């Protein structure tokens with residue numbers, strides 16, 4: 014069934030805010046059951062005053078008293094919870110729908126809990142699929158969860174692949190990429206780019222981590238792995254095309270020569286509305302597409318793997334399998350956060366990831382423990398390597 018009671022995890026972030034914007038447009042139909050954030054109590058309290066959820070969760074333990082006291086002072090009936098209550102709340106009757114929009118591998122436990130409990134899972138947290146895609150997809154199958162991908166490319170493909178019959182005749186997926194703020198630049202010219210330049214995305218307004226991922230093209234690499242798990246398509250049948258206008262969100266090619274695409278303005282509220290209402294359609298606040306707005310042009314070009322090696326590293330990790338994608342993802346999280354803090358340069362991001370992938374060769378990854386171990390080992394390795402790549 015379409016969504017009713019919604020848990021928004023990562024509520025204070027870019028995706029969380031967009032989700033709440035769509036939900037608030039449909040007061041009779043959609044309501045907020047639970048809001049969760051990392052550490053930003055003031056922003057979470059503000060959202061609680063506006064959306065009046067039954068439950069609010071803050072992951073940072075030191076911020077919990079401020080949440081509890083703030084809710085009481087505001088006279089709200091919302092119950093405050095510490096972070097360790099999140100997975101059980103997600104699995105329980107506080108919600109039938111979960112917007113998984115925590116950033117990074119930190120989102121995996123709650124995403125898995127939603128999958129196991131058979132919720133409608135609006136999945137933005139791509140890192141959880143990269144880290145543990147096979148286990149997460151199996152948990153959703155066994156739990157009876159419906160996954161609607163929120164990442165715009167995968168949401169586009171989801172819309173083009175409405176049923177199993179279409180899936181059987183699928184030849185390849187084509188993920189589009191904006192190319193990020195450094196499209197067209199040589200590798201050498203990227204040595205001195207600043208975090209502020211890297212997060213100034215030309216088309217999408219997003220959180221800092223995914224914005225840097227877009228600038229390195231690691232975002233597209235993570236999305237290739239994400240698409241592999243969501244749609245059961247091998248890496249050899251997933252292509253990437255740079256499309257600077259960011260209006261065609263991805264394409265699906267079938268064996269009969271048909272190619273279907275989904276188009277729309279670059280605004281995540283469209284994908285979120287699809288996820289909330291599917292198979293129905295509801296208003297999202299996003300205007301319709303004006304194909305003449307960009308001078309009537311839709312352009313496509315191949316990605317430059319020389320300037321942006323992160324995309325190649327992700328294809329390598331997918332081909333290697335086992336723990337390799339977990340290592341890629343963890344090393345990337347460490348490298349991006351070090352870049353954002355000014356500890357390493359932009360070109361060190363792929364170097365740190367490649368270094369971790371070489372040092373930690375792929376091992377089988379049949380259990381969550383094996384993946385968690387690989388994730389932790391890659392974080393330790395990349396953190397220790399920061400000084401070498403500074």
Ligand code: NDP
Pocket residue numbers: 022023024025026027028029049050051052053054056072113114115116117119137138139140163164165217218219220221222223281
């Ligand atoms: P933001 O940085 O804007 O938001 C991250 C959110 O996660 C914040 O609400 C933050 O809370 C919360 N958070 C961080 N750590 C924890 C934790 N341990 N427990 C609970 N909550 C936590 O990120 P985005 O919204 O841009 O991205 C979220 C996810 O969606 C990412 O996986 C990203 O790849 C994916 N995505 C985003 C897109 C976009 O357009 N933004 C597009 C496609 C995918 P706090 O504010 O308190 O720190």
Ligand code: MG
Pocket residue numbers: 164165166236
């Ligand atoms: Mg995307």
